[in-house]
Amino acid sequence: MKHGKWPLIVTFLVPPVLLYVFFVVSPYFQAFQISTTDWLGYSADANPVGLANFKTLWHDDYVWNALKNNAILLGLVPVLTIVLGLFFATMLAMGGRKGSAGVTGVRGGALYRTVYFFPQVLSVVIIALLWKEVYHPNKGLLTTALHGLGLPAPTWLGDPATAFWCVLAVMVWSNVGFYVVLFGAAMSAVPKEIYEAVLLDGASRFTTLRRVTLPLLWDTVQVAWVYLAIFALDGFILVQLMTNGGPNFSTDVIGVRMYDTAFGSETKFGYASAIGVVMFFLTLSVAVLSLRIGRRERIEYS
Amino acid sequence: MTTLDQPTATAPNPVTSGDRPVRRELGVANALSHGFLLLWGLLTVLPLLWMFISSFKTNGEILADPWGLPGALHLDNWARAWTGAHIGRYFLNSLVVVTGSVSLTMLMGATAAYVFARYEFRGRQVVYYLFVGGLMFPVFLALVPLFFVVRNAGLFNTWLGLILVYAAYSLPFTVFFLTAFFRTLPTSVAEAALVDGCGHFRLFFRVMLPMARPGMISVAIFNFLSHWNQFLLPQVLLQGDASKWMLAQGLFALSVSQGYAGDYARLFAGLSIAVLPVLAVYVAFQRQVQAGLTAGQLK
Numbered sequence: 001m002k003h004g005k006w007p008l009i010v011t012f013l014v015p016p017v018l019l020y021v022f023f024v025v026s027p028y029f030q031a032f033q034i035s036t037t038d039w040l041g042y043s044a045d046a047n048p049v050g051l052a053n054f055k056t057l058w059h060d061d062y063v064w065n066a067l068k069n070n071a072i073l074l075g076l077v078p079v080l081t082i083v084l085g086l087f088f089a090t091m092l093a094m095g096g097r098k099g100s101a102g103v104t105g106v107r108g109g110a111l112y113r114t115v116y117f118f119p120q121v122l123s124v125v126i127i128a129l130l131w132k133e134v135y136h137p138n139k140g141l142l143t144t145a146l147h148g149l150g151l152p153a154p155t156w157l158g159d160p161a162t163a164f165w166c167v168l169a170v171m172v173w174s175n176v177g178f179y180v181v182l183f184g185a186a187m188s189a190v191p192k193e194i195y196e197a198v199l200l201d202g203a204s205r206f207t208t209l210r211r212v213t214l215p216l217l218w219d220t221v222q223v224a225w226v227y228l229a230i231f232a233l234d235g236f237i238l239v240q241l242m243t244n245g246g247p248n249f250s251t252d253v254i255g256v257r258m259y260d261t262a263f264g265s266e267t268k269f270g271y272a273s274a275i276g277v278v279m280f281f282l283t284l285s286v287a288v289l290s291l292r293i294g295r296r297e298r299i300e301y302s
Numbered sequence: 303m304t305t306l307d308q309p310t311a312t313a314p315n316p317v318t319s320g321d322r323p324v325r326r327e328l329g330v331a332n333a334l335s336h337g338f339l340l341l342w343g344l345l346t347v348l349p350l351l352w353m354f355i356s357s358f359k360t361n362g363e364i365l366a367d368p369w370g371l372p373g374a375l376h377l378d379n380w381a382r383a384w385t386g387a388h389i390g391r392y393f394l395n396s397l398v399v400v401t402g403s404v405s406l407t408m409l410m411g412a413t414a415a416y417v418f419a420r421y422e423f424r425g426r427q428v429v430y431y432l433f434v435g436g437l438m439f440p441v442f443l444a445l446v447p448l449f450f451v452v453r454n455a456g457l458f459n460t461w462l463g464l465i466l467v468y469a470a471y472s473l474p475f476t477v478f479f480l481t482a483f484f485r486t487l488p489t490s491v492a493e494a495a496l497v498d499g500c501g502h503f504r505l506f507f508r509v510m511l512p513m514a515r516p517g518m519i520s521v522a523i524f525n526f527l528s529h530w531n532q533f534l535l536p537q538v539l540l541q542g543d544a545s546k547w548m549l550a551q552g553l554f555a556l557s558v559s560q561g562y563a564g565d566y567a568r569l570f571a572g573l574s575i576a577v578l579p580v581l582a583v584y585v586a587f588q589r590q591v592q593a594g595l596t597a598g599q600l601k
Binding site: 004005007008009011012013015016017019020022023024025026027028030031034084087088091092106112113114115116117118119120121122123124125126129130131132133134138139140141144145148173176177178181182185230233234236237241255258259262263269272273276277279280283284287 | 335336338339342343345346347348349350352353364365368369410411413414416417421423429432433436438439440442443444445446447448450451452455466467469470471473474477501502503506527530531533534538549550553554557566569570573576577580581584585588591592595596
């Protein structure tokens with residue numbers, strides 16, 4: 001494939017590279033540059049201020065509050081999602097009857113997988129708006145169900161004490177199904193004889209999950225972890241649409257902080273970019289750390 | 303469960319004694335597992351079902367009895383959402399933009415990936431990693447400058463701007479995935495075609511692209527859903543003229559106005575209009591959709 005390859009390389013590569021550099025690479029570089037200015041918006045001048053924005057950021061209680069919430073999300077959303085995902089995937093893969101045939105999937109497993117995956121194809125906007133109605137303090141599904149049982153109901157998103165946990169629950173709800181399917185696909189690659197041997201040896205289901213399934217699926221779990229961690233550091237759309245960070249900043253996350261700073265009542269573009277830069281380094285370190293900590297030897301089935 | 307009927311005599315060794323309780327435990331776990339699976343299934347379906355049923359109720363019925371069924375099918379809710387709240391228009395807007403952006407992404411992604419996978423030239427690695435490096439960066443970081451890049455290019459509040467931006471931000475994953483896919487295709491076919499005097503361009507469009515179809519479909523589905531569900535970019539880049547909005551923006555506006563007007567039925571109808579086609583397509587092509595999205599995860 002030597003002769004006449006250049007016309008193809010040029011026509012095939014130049015348009016994508018131009019598009020990519022113009023809309024993706026150049027904004028990223030500009031973001032770092034803008035973060036060191038005091039740029040206030042559409043027409044005002046941008047003066048270089050060095051690292052002043054980052055200094056302000058360090059003393060900004062709203063930013064710290066948002067970061068604290070992101071940290072809690074980071075600590076809980078990946079764990080809960082992965083545990084539930086592994087649990088349901090295990091149930092589906094080997095919850096069936098154990099006859100002499102060995103390990104079988106549960107009845108109706110395909111239907112469960114189809115249904116569990118629903119939230120994944122829905123737009124986050126729809127999920128946020130729908131759950132906002134589910135949490136509605138008067139006519140919502142949850143309140144009326146609790147009232148129907150004669151129990152008192154909290155005001156869910158209206159109460160600073162509960163709002164954050166309500167948002168967190170939706171994050172887990174919207175992600176679990178995807179990981180059930182993902183882990184299920186990874187489990188089906190594990191030879192069934194391994195499970196049969198373990199069950200014959202009398203291992204309990206929990207032990208099997210912890211000592212056999214988890215190590216075998218480690219690569220997949222690790223990727224899931226990185227993704228969910230990045231998701232937990234973002235969480236912008238769900239929060240913005242369900243609570244807009246309220247009540248009383250109890251559900252605020254760093255993404256909402258940045259959006260409000262840039263496109264809210266005031267347009268502090270320099271400061272917003274500084275928040276963006278911090279988010280970038282946080283995301284990067286979380287991704288690198290989880291890959292580092294989770295590194296193990298690969299297992300290959302012969 | 304039937305596990306208890308297992309003839310223990312078939313295993314005449316010391317394990318047998320310890321075997322029975324384990325199997326009984328599995329039997330109990332079996333019933334439990336069905337319970338948990340069903341519970342999660344209900345948790346997933348119930349909000350969606352509630353939304354759908356509520357879209358046929360009157361506002362009075364929704365407030366008085368949220369769990370009840372509609373007394374009659376009030377299709378006028380759907381009409382109010384479709385025309386009154388312009389959900390129909392937003393739906394078509396999204397369809398036009400996403401068709402454009404996915405086509406552009408696939409064309410640019412496939413051509414670039416093909417070059418990376420099949421041609422040797424100086425600087426190939428550098429350009430490839432320039433693309434793939436984009437996988438690590440959150441869109442957030444670029445948001446502020448991107449707004450000005452788009453505005454200065456005269457593309458602010460235009461669909462073309464949105465299409466170009468969607469495509470640009472989808473290139474890292476698309477290029478990464480398709481490069482790997484083109485590399486798996488056999489080289490012998492391409493070499494034979496070239497020997498037979500087939501040109502490089504013809505080879506790509508007539509031979510290689512058709513061979514890459516499974517990979518193309520997976521990435522196209524992945525891109526379609528991520529473009530269709532996009533909210534942040536249109537909210538920043540398509541702020542003005544409400545007649546050009548994407549579906550997600552229209553639904554958000556509907557939800558906000560519902561807060562004042564108290565027209566819950568219209569909101570539920572609007573959400574249902576947005577959900578049903580996506581769910582229908584998903585159920586029809588679920589194997590491809592699941593494969594496409596999980597491939598996206600395992601990049």
